[in-house]
Amino acid sequence: GDSVTQMEGPVTLSEEAFLTINCTYTATGYPSLFWYVQYPGEGLQLLLKATKADDKGSNKGFEATYRKETTSFHLEKGSVQVSDSAVYFCALIRGRGSTLGRLYFGRGTQLTVWP
Amino acid sequence: ETGVTQSPTHLIKTRGQQVTLRCSSQSGHNTVSWYQQALGQGPQFIFQYYREEENGRGNFPPRFSGLQFPNYSSELNVNALELDDSALYLCASSPKTGADTQYFGPGTRLTVL
Numbered sequence: 001g002d003s004v005t006q007m008e009g010p011v012t013l014s015e016e017a018f019l020t021i022n023c024t025y026t027a028t029g030y031p032s033l034f035w036y037v038q039y040p041g042e043g044l045q046l047l048l049k050a051t052k053a054d055d056k057g058s059n060k061g062f063e064a065t066y067r068k069e070t071t072s073f074h075l076e077k078g079s080v081q082v083s084d085s086a087v088y089f090c091a092l093i094r095g096r097g098s099t100l101g102r103l104y105f106g107r108g109t110q111l112t113v114w115p
Numbered sequence: 116e117t118g119v120t121q122s123p124t125h126l127i128k129t130r131g132q133q134v135t136l137r138c139s140s141q142s143g144h145n146t147v148s149w150y151q152q153a154l155g156q157g158p159q160f161i162f163q164y165y166r167e168e169e170n171g172r173g174n175f176p177p178r179f180s181g182l183q184f185p186n187y188s189s190e191l192n193v194n195a196l197e198l199d200d201s202a203l204y205l206c207a208s209s210p211k212t213g214a215d216t217q218y219f220g221p222g223t224r225l226t227v228l
Contacts, residue, residue, distance in 0.1 A: 091157075093215075105159075
């Protein structure tokens with residue numbers, strides 16, 4: 001079945017460090033891929049998305065590229081800030097031909113950035 | 116444009132009780148999905164409603180039920196609460212069903228004692 005695997009956390013970085021959070025997926029068809037962020041005590045916010053192979057999603061300095069050949073969607077940011085501290089979730093939704101928009105989430109990766 | 120709203124914010128119930136959680140979808144969105152997020156886990160899909168009909172269900176027992184109203188707002192009902200039902204319940208809306216971006220509300224934190 002469809003699933004998402006994220007790198008285990010927590011991840012602790014100093015401000016201005018480079019961030020990578022790995023995400024791989026298993027899915028039938030052509031899924032759309034997402035990164036959501038959850039700040040303490042809050043719901044999920046969409047960070048970025050990509051809907052087809054080789055698409056790059058980007059937002060707030062974060063980027064992720066849809067790699068069909070490696071079934072991956074790794075999240076990167078060149079210089080993290082303290083305000084980026086949150087839990088990051090990789091997710092997929094089945095693509096073409098599906099009438100059910102069910103999101104499959106990874107377990108989440110806790111990021112803590114120190115000043 | 117108003118985003119997705121949920122009520123209440125927090126709720127404490129005892130085992131065996133029943134609970135109703137509410138969600139107002141974002142303006143123009145006709146599809147609502149509900150997710151359960153246990154502590155330290157990713158959200159798990161409960162079910163989805165599209166134009167007042169259930170449009171798919173995850174691996175949750177029948178004591179989890181829902182409704183969608185003509186204005187596309189939605190309710191999640193849980194009967195015979197168990198301790199393991201303690202979680203953050205998230206509602207998400209989208210402009211249509213299928214492979215489309217879902218926008219989440221802030222969630223309802225349910226604690227079952």
